[in-house]
Amino acid sequence: MKFMRSLREQISLSILLVVLGTVALVSLLANLFINRQFEEYITEQEKTRSENIVSDLSGQYNGLTRSWSADYLHTIGMYSLYDGYILKVYNSEGDVVWDAENHDMSLCGQVMDDISARMGKSKNSGGFVAHSYDISQGGKKIGAVSINYYGPYFFSESDFQFISALNAVLVVISVFAFLFSIAAGWLLARRIARPISKTAEIAKQISRGNYNIRFESETKIRELKDLVSAINSLASALDEQKNLRKRLTTDVAHELRTPLTAVGSHLEAMIERIWDVTPERLQSCHEEIVRLGKLVADLGRLAEIESDNLKLHKSSVDLPEIVRAVCDAMEMEFKKKKQSLSISGRALIVEADKDRIRQVITNLLSNAVKYTPENGNISITVTDSGKSGVIKVQDDGIGIPENELPIIFERFYRTDKSRNRKTGGAGIGLAIVKSIVTAHGGTVEVSSLNGQGSCFTVALPKP
Ligand code: ADP
Numbered sequence: 001m002k003f004m005r006s007l008r009e010q011i012s013l014s015i016l017l018v019v020l021g022t023v024a025l026v027s028l029l030a031n032l033f034i035n036r037q038f039e040e041y042i043t044e045q046e047k048t049r050s051e052n053i054v055s056d057l058s059g060q061y062n063g064l065t066r067s068w069s070a071d072y073l074h075t076i077g078m079y080s081l082y083d084g085y086i087l088k089v090y091n092s093e094g095d096v097v098w099d100a101e102n103h104d105m106s107l108c109g110q111v112m113d114d115i116s117a118r119m120g121k122s123k124n125s126g127g128f129v130a131h132s133y134d135i136s137q138g139g140k141k142i143g144a145v146s147i148n149y150y151g152p153y154f155f156s157e158s159d160f161q162f163i164s165a166l167n168a169v170l171v172v173i174s175v176f177a178f179l180f181s182i183a184a185g186w187l188l189a190r191r192i193a194r195p196i197s198k199t200a201e202i203a204k205q206i207s208r209g210n211y212n213i214r215f216e217s218e219t220k221i222r223e224l225k226d227l228v229s230a231i232n233s234l235a236s237a238l239d240e241q242k243n244l245r246k247r248l249t250t251d252v253a254h255e256l257r258t259p260l261t262a263v264g265s266h267l268e269a270m271i272e273r274i275w276d277v278t279p280e281r282l283q284s285c286h287e288e289i290v291r292l293g294k295l296v297a298d299l300g301r302l303a304e305i306e307s308d309n310l311k312l313h314k315s316s317v318d319l320p321e322i323v324r325a326v327c328d329a330m331e332m333e334f335k336k337k338k339q340s341l342s343i344s345g346r347a348l349i350v351e352a353d354k355d356r357i358r359q360v361i362t363n364l365l366s367n368a369v370k371y372t373p374e375n376g377n378i379s380i381t382v383t384d385s386g387k388s389g390v391i392k393v394q395d396d397g398i399g400i401p402e403n404e405l406p407i408i409f410e411r412f413y414r415t416d417k418s419r420n421r422k423t424g425g426a427g428i429g430l431a432i433v434k435s436i437v438t439a440h441g442g443t444v445e446v447s448s449l450n451g452q453g454s455c456f457t458v459a460l461p462k463p
Contacts, residue, residue: 006189006193007189007192007193007196008185008186008189008190008193009189010189011185011188011189011192012181012182012185012186012189013185014185015181015184015185015188016178016181016182016185018181019177019178019180019181020174020177020178020181022177023170023173023174023177024174026170026173027167027170027174030166030170031166031167031170034163034166035163038159038163042159046149049083049085050085050131050133050147053076053080053085053087053145053147054133054135054145056076057073057076057089057135057143057145058135058136058137058142059072060072060073060076061135061137061142061143063137063138063142068089068091068097068098068143070097070098073089073097073098074098074103077089077098077100077103078100078103080100080147081100081104081107081108081111082111084111084115084149084150085147085148085149086100086101086108086111086112086128086147086148086149087099087100087145087146087147087148088100088101088145088146088148089135089143089144089145090143090144090145090146091142091143092141092142092143094144097143112128112150115150116128116150118157118160119150127150128148128149128150129148129149129150130146130147130148131146131147131148131149132144132145132146132147133145133147191219191221192221192224194219195217195219195221195224195227195228196224196227198215198217198228199215199217199224199227199228199231202215202231202232202235203231206231206234206235206238211235211236211238211239211242212235212239213235214232214235214236215228215231215232247412248411248412251411251412251427252299252412255295255412255426256292256295259288259289259291259292259295260292262288263285263288263289266281266284266285267285294426295426295428298426298428298429298432299428301432302411302428302431302432302435305356305432305435305436305439306435312352312353312356312439312440313353313354313355314351314352314353315351315352315353315354316349316350316351316463317349317350317351317352317354317357318347318348318349319345319348319349319350319357319382319389319391319460320343320345320346320347320348320382321347322354322357322358322361323343323345323361323380323382323391324343325358326358326361326362326365327341327343327365327380329362330362330365330366330369333366333369334369334378337369337372337373337374337375337376338374338375339369339372339374339375339376339377339378340375340376340377340378341378341379341380342377342378342379342380343379343380343381344379344380344381344382345381345382345383346382348382348383348384348389349389349462349463350388350389350460350461350462350463351461351462351463352440352460353436353440356436356439356440357436357440357460359432359433359436360391360432360433360436360437360458361380361391361393363429363430363432363433364391364393364433364456364458365378365380365393366429367429367430367456368393368394368395368397368454371395371397371398371454372395372396372397372398372453373397373398376395376396376397377395377396378393378394378395378396379392379393379394379395380392380393380394381394384462385459387461387462388442388459388460388461388462389459389460389462390457390458390459390460391457391458391460392455392456392457392458393455393456393458394453394454394455394456395453395454395455396452396453397453397454398450398451398453399448399449399450399451399452399453399454400415400446400448400450400454401415401450402448402450405446405447405448408430408446409430409431409433409434409444409446410427410431411427411428411431412426412427412428412431413427413430413431414426414427433456433458437458437460440460440461441460441461442458442459442460442461443458443459444456444457444458444459445457
């Protein structure tokens with residue numbers, strides 16, 4: 001396995017890299033920029049200084065006596081020397097009047113060494129250079145001075161301290177940034193990592209079959225909240241599925257057991273001659289077996305429709321035409337219960353699987369017949385809602401209690417009334433209707449008033 005990093009390490013590391021990168025960039029730019037400005041300032045400074053030296057020196061010449069004031073020359077020379085300017089003053093004949101090196105060779109050497117050492121540290125590629133300037137008085141040349149200093153520029157002691165302090169501040173900032181990024185990374189990671197690892201833990205529990213588990217997260221991060229609620233709804237969906245599966249198995253077992261027990265006990269009684277074999281008893285057994293066969297066929301059909309690979313063979317279907325065909329086929333059933341049937345609707349084409357839609361209408365109509373007493377009224381209408389073709393099957397039968405409306409489409413669901421009436425259904429018809437309509441991208445709804453009839457509305461999208 002490849003080397004794995006925890007989220008906390010990853011976040012800390014990323015923040016650290018970003019912060020350090022920024023600090024490094026800031027330091028680099030600040031140094032470059034400040035040094036450049038500083039260089040310009042100091043180069044300018046040196047120029048002014050040289051000019052000042054020249055004018056100061058010119059003031060020390062007495063034109064009348066044609067002589068230099070030796071004391072002042074010495075003072076100017078020494079001041080300049082301490083500041084890093086090594087002077088050599090000549091008179092108009094070119095003779096040396098004052099020479100710093102002559103005066104104090106060792107001090108000159110030390111000043112030069114100090115400056116070279118400082119500038120060496122600042123990676124300046126300069127060296128000592130000598131510039132000569134004429135000294136004049138009233139427009140007349142009275143001498144010259146050679147100024148020897150570190151060029152193109154050099155830092156005085158205080159300049160150098162300033163630069164060093166600046167760099168020290170940047171180093172301190174880097175250290176703080178380092179500590180800050182570790183702390184921030186740690187805090188942030190804790191906020192993100194906690195809910196994630198908790199969610200991972202829940203997902204593990206779910207994979208072990210523990211579907212009851214739910215997790216409330218305090219996180220304010222939207223994506224994490226979504227993740228947590230996705231896991232929660234996954235758990236509840238699986239929970240529901242598990243319950244449904246359980247109920248399905250119990251229901252199937254129950255549905256099969258009742259007729260099997262009845263047939264079994266009837267046959268046993270006849271074999272043991274407790275009962276005489278009469279055509280009525282055989283007929284009753286046969287009816288039970290037919291019912292069983294129907295149930296198994298219904299189950300098979302439902303399984304086929306609910307399986308993911310339900311193939312719809314779609315074609316252009318005229319809804320009123322199918323409705324009429326189904327009604328014709330069921331005519332006998334309406335007649336048996338003396339129910340009246342009204343059909344209305346104009347030609348309306350949808351793209352659908354003809355046989356499956358026929359099945360939907362048949363199931364709805366046979367429910368209407370089953371749950372409507374004799375002499376009741378059933379109507380079926382086809383309308384166009386613009387987007388969909390709508391089929392409405394309405395009856396004035398026993399109706400459905402309001403609290404049971406949301407669940408009648410579930411497999412094996414039968415209202416108590418219909419169980420009592422022994423209508424023969426197994427509670428699969430509406431589940432089949434729902435599956436077929438959903439597979440077509442349509443919807444099925446029911447409205448009903450208990451005791452006053454029901455209305456089922458199927459909407460199928462138009463092409
Ligand atoms: P069944 O085979 O029991 O009719 P369905 O899935 O077709 O199964 O219907 C489920 C239940 O919904 C029925 O048992 C019945 O209680 C109720 N139901 C369906 N259609 C109607 C209706 N038109 N009027 C009253 N109740 C109905």
